[in-house]
Amino acid sequence: MITFYKNASMYVDGDQLETRNLLIDSDKGKVLDISPSYINEKGADEVIDLNNQLVIPGMVDLHIHLREPGGEKKETIETGTMAAARGGFTTVAAMPNTRPVPDTVENFTMIKEKMTEKGHVRVLPYASITIRQLGETITDMTDLAKHGAFAFTDDGVGVQQAGKMYEAMKLASEVGLPVVAHCEDNSLLFGGAVHKGVFSEKSNIPGILSVSESVHIARDVLLAEATGAHYHVCHVSTKESVRVIRDAKKAGIHVTAEVTPHHLILSEDDIPSDDSNYKMNPPLRGEDDRQALIEGLLDGTLDFIATDHAPHTAEEKQQSMINAPYGIVGLEIAYPLLYTKLVKENIMTEKQLIDWLTVKPAQAFNLPYGELKKGGAAEFTIIDRSKTAKVNPASFYSKGKNTPFTDVSLQAWPTMTVYNGKVAWQESTEGAAK
Structure with a gap:
């Protein structure tokens, strides 16, 4: 036709x-x-x-959560990819925090087949870095790569042991695939639920230190330099993280990074009360962090925008910020949200926004998507x-x-x-x- x-x-x-x-x-x-x-x-x-x-070209989101298998009360491949289609995304990448985890060829293949069968748009399957995302035993990256993994991540949890991350990067480098990192040093969390700042103090809610993110990034860029791996940083949220990534790029280290719409648009100053719809990980940071993220995106330190679409049930999100799970949804409103809050405010051009949602994520991962051309x-x-x-x-x-x-x-x-x-x-x- x-x-x-x-x-x-x-x-x-x-x-x-x-x-x-x-x-x-x-x-x-x-x-x-x-x-x-x-x-x-x-x-x-x-x-x-x-x-x-x-x-515009079909948009590309390399960081979403479809929850299936194991979390179908929150989302399914069908509902999540319909949300993606409504939002204008034709390619999405599903994080591996499912049950089972795509940590073996058997699990990975089963989940990949579900994505192909049920997806209304293209779903790229991540495989996990470690078995069950526990940070202890590295997966068989060679076999997983042969069966279609496009990158490796334990998103949701940071790999805590430097030695394990070094081993993972070395193996990923050998198969030519990126290592994608949720950067968070658990020893620096101290039970935090929101950013450690003005809001945490006045609300008496334990805070998450900015350094818990930037310390992991600083460690990992040096490991990437040592192994020659392509290292990608998920949902950057702090000014220190931007500085570390900028310095790493200047040093010639193969590092790419993403930022979310909510971290570009909101800061802790926008949290009205103990409302868990404002609870995500990493948390909304200070206004100076938000400005640093915008600057990092504009100068190329941060490569593209990803939604980190993280659906939860209404019951889960009706709890206080201390007890509710992290995450907000974003697929269906990403473009109008960014257009209204950033393009119309002359912070970026519409063409820049389009590129950060289409060709830039594809280029960062060497993927053949995000362009619209004859043939x-x-x-x-x-x-x-x-x-x-x-x-x-x-x-x-x-x-x-x-x-x-x-x-x-x-x-x-x-x-x-x-x-x-x-x-x-x-x-x-x-x-x-x-």
């Missing part, structure tokens, strides 16, 4: 928007042509007028830059409704997501999410 999308607004060269027409082979999932001129649409089976809505994959997202709506968790496809952005008015919402040539999600004619 040939589909003709006309009157698309696209970034072609630099920061200039131009009108383009797209001819798509929906059966083969390929872009036949992208043209500034009028393509004869008579041969098309379907014609869709986009009315100058923005068209390439027909994976793209259509965004209505004029649409304004309030965040309504009740409309989410995700089982998780845990977000601090409820009722916040945002602009520039996805209206259609095309994956492998076919519509993976489309806004209904009534304008509802589903």
Whole structure:
């Protein structure tokens, strides 16, 4: 089936928007042509007028939690990938904190098959660094790589022993895959639940030291230098971490790093009360940390944006911040959230935002995604830059409704997501999410 999308607004060269027409082979999932001129649409089976809505490459999120298998009350592969499609993501990478953990070829293959069978978009499967993410026994990285692991991580827990991390990096380097790290030194946590700062003091909630993150990063970049591994830092949250990563890059160490929308937009100053929708790991830090993250993204120290979509049940999140689990959801609101809070505030350009959500994560991991070009994959997202709506968790496809952005008015919402040539999600004619 040939589909003709006309009157698309696209970034072609630099920061200039131009009108383009797209001819798509929906059966083969390929872009036949992208043209500034009028393509004869008579041969098309379907014609869709986009009315100058923005068209961007399918977005790439290399840090989400799908929970299945083992945590289906929180999320499933089906609900999580539908949330991804609604948010404009066509490629996501699922963290391995499932039960069982993808720590053996048997477990990994079983989970990978579920992702292929149930996913509404592409799901890249991480394998764990250690058996059961316990930080003790390194997995068979060679065998896991042969069976399709695209990277290794124990996300959710930091590898505590330097010797184990060294061993893991050495093995990962041999198979040519990245080691992806949740950076947290457990000996420096002291029972903390939020950032150790003004909010923790006035709320009498134990605080998490910034140095618990930056110490691990400092250790790991030196291990990466010693082993030649590609080392990737998850959800950077502190100014000290940004400084360490910047210095490591200057030294020629192969380190990449990501930052989340919530750490770019919120600080501890925005936490209104003991509300666990503001509890995530790493926690919301100080305003000086937030500014350092923005600066790090703008100067290339931080490579891309990832949501760290972490769904939980309503019952779990109704607890106090001390007892509730860490994490918020983010897939379905990422683009309008970042557009409204950062692009409209002239902190970054729209083209920069698009790159940090598409081509930049793909480039960091040497993946063939995040681009839209003639002859390439027909994976793209259509965004209505004029649409304004309030965040309504009740409309989410995700089982998780845990977000601090409820009722916040945002602009520039996805209206259609095309994956492998076919519509993976489309806004209904009534304008509802589903």
